[in-house]
Amino acid sequence: MLTKKECVAMLLAGGQGSRLYALTNNVAKPAVEFGAKNRIIDFPLSNCTNSGIDTVGVLTQYQPLVLNEYIGNGQPWDLDRTFGGVHILPPYQAKEKSNWYKGTANAIYQNLDFLDRYEPEYVLILSGDHIYKMSYDEMLKVHKQNDADCTIAVLTVPMEEASRFGIMSMDKNDRITEFAEKPKQPKSNQASMGIYIFSYKVLKQYLIDDENNANSSNDFGKDIIPKMLADGKRLVGYHFEGYWKDVGTIKSLWEANMDLLGDKPNFDIFDTHRKIYARNIADTPQFIGQNASIKNSIIGGGAEIDGTVINSVISSRVKIEEGAIVRDSVIFGDTVIKKNAVVEFAIIDEFTEIGKGAVVGAKNKESDGICVVARNEVIQENAVIPAGAMYDSKNGGAK
Amino acid sequence: MKAVGIVLSNIHDKDIPELTGIRSIGSVPFGGRYRLIDFALSNMVNSGITTVGIITKSNYQSLMDHVGSGKEWDLVRKNGGLFILPPFSDNQDNLYETRLQALYGIINFLEHRKEEVAVLADTNMVCNIDLSAVIDNHFAKNADISCVYKEMTLTGDEGHKVSAIKTDTKGKVVDIATAKPLKDVKIKSVINIWVINRVLLINLIRDALSRDSNADFDLDLVGKNLKSLNVAGYEFDGYFAWITSLAKYYQHNMELLNKEVRDNLFNQKHKAIFTKVKDSAPTSYRDGAKVKNSFIADGCVIDGIVENSVIFRGVSVGRGCVVRNCILMQDSVVMDNANLNCVIADKNVVVKSGRNLSGCATLPFFIGKNVIV
Numbered sequence: 001m002l003t004k005k006e007c008v009a010m011l012l013a014g015g016q017g018s019r020l021y022a023l024t025n026n027v028a029k030p031a032v033e034f035g036a037k038n039r040i041i042d043f044p045l046s047n048c049t050n051s052g053i054d055t056v057g058v059l060t061q062y063q064p065l066v067l068n069e070y071i072g073n074g075q076p077w078d079l080d081r082t083f084g085g086v087h088i089l090p091p092y093q094a095k096e097k098s099n100w101y102k103g104t105a106n107a108i109y110q111n112l113d114f115l116d117r118y119e120p121e122y123v124l125i126l127s128g129d130h131i132y133k134m135s136y137d138e139m140l141k142v143h144k145q146n147d148a149d150c151t152i153a154v155l156t157v158p159m160e161e162a163s164r165f166g167i168m169s170m171d172k173n174d175r176i177t178e179f180a181e182k183p184k185q186p187k188s189n190q191a192s193m194g195i196y197i198f199s200y201k202v203l204k205q206y207l208i209d210d211e212n213n214a215n216s217s218n219d220f221g222k223d224i225i226p227k228m229l230a231d232g233k234r235l236v237g238y239h240f241e242g243y244w245k246d247v248g249t250i251k252s253l254w255e256a257n258m259d260l261l262g263d264k265p266n267f268d269i270f271d272t273h274r275k276i277y278a279r280n281i282a283d284t285p286q287f288i289g290q291n292a293s294i295k296n297s298i299i300g301g302g303a304e305i306d307g308t309v310i311n312s313v314i315s316s317r318v319k320i321e322e323g324a325i326v327r328d329s330v331i332f333g334d335t336v337i338k339k340n341a342v343v344e345f346a347i348i349d350e351f352t353e354i355g356k357g358a359v360v361g362a363k364n365k366e367s368d369g370i371c372v373v374a375r376n377e378v379i380q381e382n383a384v385i386p387a388g389a390m391y392d393s394k395n396g397g398a399k
Numbered sequence: 400m401k402a403v404g405i406v407l408s409n410i411h412d413k414d415i416p417e418l419t420g421i422r423s424i425g426s427v428p429f430g431g432r433y434r435l436i437d438f439a440l441s442n443m444v445n446s447g448i449t450t451v452g453i454i455t456k457s458n459y460q461s462l463m464d465h466v467g468s469g470k471e472w473d474l475v476r477k478n479g480g481l482f483i484l485p486p487f488s489d490n491q492d493n494l495y496e497t498r499l500q501a502l503y504g505i506i507n508f509l510e511h512r513k514e515e516v517a518v519l520a521d522t523n524m525v526c527n528i529d530l531s532a533v534i535d536n537h538f539a540k541n542a543d544i545s546c547v548y549k550e551m552t553l554t555g556d557e558g559h560k561v562s563a564i565k566t567d568t569k570g571k572v573v574d575i576a577t578a579k580p581l582k583d584v585k586i587k588s589v590i591n592i593w594v595i596n597r598v599l600l601i602n603l604i605r606d607a608l609s610r611d612s613n614a615d616f617d618l619d620l621v622g623k624n625l626k627s628l629n630v631a632g633y634e635f636d637g638y639f640a641w642i643t644s645l646a647k648y649y650q651h652n653m654e655l656l657n658k659e660v661r662d663n664l665f666n667q668k669h670k671a672i673f674t675k676v677k678d679s680a681p682t683s684y685r686d687g688a689k690v691k692n693s694f695i696a697d698g699c700v701i702d703g704i705v706e707n708s709v710i711f712r713g714v715s716v717g718r719g720c721v722v723r724n725c726i727l728m729q730d731s732v733v734m735d736n737a738n739l740n741c742v743i744a745d746k747n748v749v750v751k752s753g754r755n756l757s758g759c760a761t762l763p764f765f766i767g768k769n770v771i772v
Binding site for chain 1: 682684691696697705
């Protein structure tokens with residue numbers, strides 16, 4: 001090849017994201033909107049660009065249409081490169097066999113040929129469902145300093161949540177001594193963020209061995225990492241401090257959006273130093289009308305607001321008509337909230353219309369759960385969608 | 400491809416010295432996130448033109464920074480695409496002054512193109528025009544030159560000479576005259592959008608300049624050939640704004656608060672106005688925000704009162720501020736408790752806490768780029 005790449009990133013974007021329910025009916029989880037202007041995948045892709053990683057394989061499998069179109073040639077993330085750049089890697093049919101991606105490790109295994117083209121020293125494994133800003137170049141530096149076989153990004157989590165994560169124990173030099181995927185009785189609160197840097201030669205051998213093991217579930221957390229640990233390989237933890245959120249559930253997705261609000265937001269997307277890039281349509285500025293009242297909210301380009309918006313995240317080209325009230329909610333792009341409709345504690349997906357006077361979601365109570373309305377829906381005038389409901393007419397109506 | 404676009408980005412620099420002292424008229428910011436040249440470029444691209452030459456003259460760093468490789472307009476092409484055409488002069492001290500001299504400077508470019516017609520446009524105007532309809536009409540009428548005109552009643556403060564045409568019943572241009580604008584006179588005004596057969600244009604430029612080096616485009620190149628050539632008139636009936644003075648600049652920005660104007664300019668199907676993408680964050684409205692009737696771009700932080708204003712990308716308005724009837728350009732900062740009325744703040748202006756600044760609609764208070772008040 002023309003030139004080799006020191007580090008290639010592989011972004012696992014194939015999961016269905018079934019815990020996002022109606023929001024992932026037609027789009028893969030990484031293509032779900034986030035924070036008024038972005039989609040979830042913007043975060044890992046922008047982190048790559050901001051860390052000087054210019055070769056990224058995106059492994060897709062579930063509902064890839066919107067995701068593929070969104071990534072396109074990678075130009076918004078500066079990943080339209082003559083050599084390297086972003087590549088969509090779907091499962092494929094081979095001469096001998098054809099396989100869907102069986103697990104995270106198998107997805108990388110099936111693309112070893114792609115990695116070999118760039119002769120990388122290191123491979124960075126990323127997930128497509130996390131919201132955070134991170135310097136992968138710093139992590140790579142630590143990986144090299146430790147002469148590690150694998151470096152895992154580690155986050156301190158509240159002990160009561162630890163059983164949701166891959167939990168590890170480390171010695172005083174951050175060398176990992178134990179790793180348990182979603183343990184019932186967690187031994188520490190040091191959680192894996194699902195971000196790994198492997199030395200490629202070691203990884204390749206383990207992936208080949210794993211593929212030949214009929215009993216393996218072909219998963220990094222369940223199979224590859226424990227096997228490496230058992231073999232005495234050098235696994236090191238890399239401590240990450242800063243905002244990180246797994247947005248795999250409706251509640252966590254809503255919370256992460258709310259974390260963008262306030263005078264000192266929990267997650268600062270206004271920092272211009274490490275921008276999060278997005279594919280932009282030619283949106284106009286937003287127009288705020290005579291009857292508008294907006295407090296503690298963020299709003300994307302091309303929106304037209306003439307109603308009341310409080311504690312909410314409003315995406316691009318959303319229209320909120322006179323008298324409508326949107327409170328503690330997340331409204332995805334191109335959705336229309338008609339006159340006098342009320343939306344509270346809800347996530348409304350793209351291209352949906354909330355009819356005049358309709359009432360969606362709970363009144364002033366988060367504890368009743370977040371109401372979700374799927375994309376391309378039309379909520380009739382004066383209809384009532386109760387708190388915590390999932391409105392999805394194409395898949396069995398309200399639940 | 401049938402047409403090559405030619406954009407004259409410097410030709411009206413003298414009209415608004417406040418804004419063009421540091422930039423070309425084409426790169427004057429407009430409407431929250433645009434530059435004036437976006438309209439000419441987007442109109443051409445939306446009409447299927449994939450080769451555009453931009454004639455520059457001076458102070459065009461900001462223009463080049465803005466258009467970059469042309470990717471926002473999809474003008475990065477193997478065949479054609481975007482061409483920046485810096486001034487060409489045999490004599491270093493002698494840059495072009497007139498439209499014809501500017502065109503003469505790119506005659507090599509015109510000769511090397513293959514397109515049948517050239518479409519000329521200026522950058523001191525704001526409109527969303529379907530140029531493909533003008534080009535189709537040009538061929539249907541078998542015209543040599545098409546002159547796009549707009550019926551308008553002059554206000555007398557246009558700030559430059561205007562050319563008026565007369566057309567016959569078939570829409571052929573039979574007369575053209577240039578004069579200072581007189582208030583309340585209704586004319587068919589030339590708006591400096593022309594479609595001309597490319598080879599003919601080259602010959603006409605040479606011919607006119609060989610007779611008189613200061614020859615006028617409207618009067619000499621077009622006017623003296625009305626009998627020998629087929630010059631078709633094409634009426635444009637959409638929203639049209641000439642940015643010819645600071646007061647007009649202010650007035651036409653404020654017109655964007657009118658829904659009909661916005662719809663006509665920005666919300667026509669398949670005719671979006673493209674501009675440079677900055678990947679700004681969404682705009683954040685804080686607890687102190689009270690915003691009414693305003694056009695606000697991305698990346699702003701608003702914590703005060705904003706009414707009847709056009710706010711560009713990355714502006715911050717502090718708590719307790721009152722901003723009314725203002726145009727605040729990119730990255731301006733209005734600190735807490737400042738009070739602004741009818742102010743135009745150029746880029747990166749800082750208004751410190753408690754300042755009280757006011758102009759009026761006909762004479763807005765202008766603050767230059769990077770100034771700290």
